[in-house]
Amino acid sequence: MAKDLHKAAFEESTLVKLAIFRDYLKEWLPVFLAARNVYWKKVNVFDFFAGPGKDSIGNNGSPLIIVEELLPHLKNASQRNISVSLHFNENDKAKYDELNNRLVSSDFAEGQYNKLVENLDFKLAFDKWFPKMNDSDSANLLFLDQYGVKHITEEVFRQITALKHTDFLFFISSSTIKRFADHPSIQTYFNVDKAEIDDIPYHQIHRYVLSYYKSLIPSDKPYYLSSFSLRKGSNIYGLIFGSGHPLGMEKFLSTCWAIDPERGEANFDIDNENISQHQYDLFAEGDGIRKPNKVEVFEQELEELLRNKYFKTTKEIYLHVLSNGFLPRHAKPVIKKLIESNVLQRAAYTLSSNLCKPNVLIPSINYC
Numbered sequence: 229m230a231k232d233l234h235k236a237a238f239e240e241s242t243l244v245k246l247a248i249f250r251d252y253l254k255e256w257l258p259v260f261l262a263a264r265n266v267y268w269k270k271v272n273v274f275d276f277f278a279g280p281g282k283d284s285i286g287n288n289g290s291p292l293i294i295v296e297e298l299l300p301h302l303k304n305a306s307q308r309n310i311s312v313s314l315h316f317n318e319n320d321k322a323k324y325d326e327l328n329n330r331l332v333s334s335d336f337a338e339g340q341y342n343k344l345v346e347n348l349d350f351k352l353a354f355d356k357w358f359p360k361m362n363d364s365d366s367a368n369l370l371f372l373d374q375y376g377v378k379h380i381t382e383e384v385f386r387q388i389t390a391l392k393h394t395d396f397l398f399f400i401s402s403s404t405i406k407r408f409a410d411h412p413s414i415q416t417y418f419n420v421d422k423a424e425i426d427d428i429p430y431h432q433i434h435r436y437v438l439s440y441y442k443s444l445i446p447s448d449k450p451y452y453l454s455s456f457s458l459r460k461g462s463n464i465y466g467l468i469f470g471s472g473h474p475l476g477m478e479k480f481l482s483t484c485w486a487i488d489p490e491r492g493e494a495n496f497d498i499d500n501e502n503i504s505q506h507q508y509d510l511f512a513e514g515d516g517i518r519k520p521n522k523v524e525v526f527e528q529e530l531e532e533l534l535r536n537k538y539f540k541t542t543k544e545i546y547l548h549v550l551s552n553g554f555l556p557r558h559a560k561p562v563i564k565k566l567i568e569s570n571v572l573q574r575a576a577y578t579l580s581s582n583l584c585k586p587n588v589l590i591p592s593i594n595y596c
């Protein structure tokens with residue numbers, strides 16, 4: 229059984245997880261509450277495994293983080309006639325009571341928004357709230373901070389990824405899948421091949437879990453999934469992020485690159501075992517500082533694709549960059565180099581989510 233993380237002070241990996249969630253909220257809330265053009269009337273945040281609100285030394289958990297981040301945006305929401313609802317669920321009665329008490333305290337009671345707190349098993353809460361998420365005039369953010377691995381089943385994942393205007397973040401204990409890949413309880417939830425899992429380096433298992441969830445998305449559906457790996461002691465956990473919109477993906481990736489400036493995907497050196505002394509020397513710069521392996525490989529691959537005239541438009545480059553877990557700024561030096569070496573004609577080649585807006589003129593790539 230999972231250790232109860234609220235009985236002690238949150239550990240470093242929990243604090244990183246909550247920092248990512250908070251940073252993502254900071255980006256997500258203004259997009260949905262302060263946008264110039266609003267296509268939704270209701271904005272909902274769902275925290276399905278909410279906990280009691282704080283750890284044993286008073287660090288805020290996800291529900292209080294949500295309220296704290298929301299309060300500064302309520303004025304914008306009311307100016308746009310958007311109704312904001314926060315939904316919290318926690319199946320442990322004592323934690324549910326604690327959370328309820330905290331949410332009625334003066335710090336969190338103010339403001340024009342709806343607050344619902346339920347004391348249900350996850351699936352019951354999910355089914356109960358699903359029609360709200362599925363309303364055509366709703367925009368949703370879902371946080372699913374489960375213990376273990378079992379709640380985000382294939383069915384739940386497919387339901388979430390079919391929703392409009394919905395981003396989600398869920399937590400999963402990925403190393404459990406590696407350790408117990410052939411155990412019937414894991415096989416019930418993940419249709420994975422034990423031999424394939426055995427080949428994955430232990431510390432990279434969360435990347436594999438991401439690829440598993442990617443395989444559940446139909447190939448013709450534009451959808452963006454990304455991950456952040458977290459190590460706690462010998463265990464590997466991680467967040468899986470999903471959004472139907474590239475702007476959501478860009479914002480999540482910006483959060484991850486701010487936390488992990490080397491690779492944008494872990495709170496530890498996830499590629500460490502792959503860096504040989506030979507590679508180290510090969511990629512050393514004049515000042516002796518070596519570029520991170522992952523960035524170097526990305527730049528080389530992008531350069532090759534551009535030299536082979538693979539992309540026709542800037543939008544294609546933008547989506548390629550995001551789908552590979554990088555940000556537009558990572559493509560800039562490659563584009564600059566190829567302009568200087570007369571592979572690309574001189575132009576701005578601006579990469580941004582504006583390229584994905586309807587009726588926008590999309591610039592072509594001008595090869596020399």
Ligand SMILES: C[S@@+](CC[C@H](N)C(=O)[O-])C[C@H]1O[C@@H](n2cnc3c(N)ncnc32)[C@H](O)[C@@H]1O
Nearest residue numbers: 277278279289290318319320349350373374375
């Ligand atoms: C990882 S903790 C969530 C921590 C919370 N996000 C925070 O920041 O404090 C998981 C929570 O889910 C609750 N839980 C466990 N099984 C559940 C279930 N089947 N349905 C709903 N909640 C559950 C646990 O009691 C625990 O509080």
